[in-house]
Amino acid sequence: MNPAWHQKKLKEYCEAKGIIITAFSPLGAKGTSWGSNEVMDSEILKEIAEKHGKTIALVCLRWLYEQGVTMAVKSYNKERMKQNLEIFDWPLTKDDHEKIDKIKQVRVNNGPVVFIPNLWDGET
Numbered sequence: 001m002n003p004a005w006h007q008k009k010l011k012e013y014c015e016a017k018g019i020i021i022t023a024f025s026p027l028g029a030k031g032t033s034w035g036s037n038e039v040m041d042s043e044i045l046k047e048i049a050e051k052h053g054k055t056i057a058l059v060c061l062r063w064l065y066e067q068g069v070t071m072a073v074k075s076y077n078k079e080r081m082k083q084n085l086e087i088f089d090w091p092l093t094k095d096d097h098e099k100i101d102k103i104k105q106v107r108v109n110n111g112p113v114v115f116i117p118n119l120w121d122g123e124t
Contacts, residue, residue, distance in 0.1 A: 026064055
């Protein structure tokens with residue numbers, strides 16, 4: 001789950017069942033064989049980040065936090081790990097959320113597709 005793959009139906013299902021979602025590859029896993037550049041190269045996220053004086057990564061993590069999901073963020077860089085915690089002292093605006101909702105949805109994981117029509121019908 002990330003701003004370029006909202007998985008709204010899955011999120012609704014999990015919320016209804018009391019299941020907590022963990023977002024893996026919340027930044028889209030740019031540069032990996034299973035990932036996508038849609039998140040980190042998004043002009044919409046770049047615009048939001050510049051408006052708030054934040055990085056695209058922080059906008060993505062803040063969006064996930066505001067969605068009420070947990071996230072698994074991988075970094076070996078000590079400074080980046082510290083930066084990833086800088087999501088708690090600022091909010092995304094309603095306008096930011098509306099812009100993020102318009103980001104083209106792209107499935108992030110080029111591995112085998114496990115398809116459950118009732119959860120993913122109509123979503124990439």
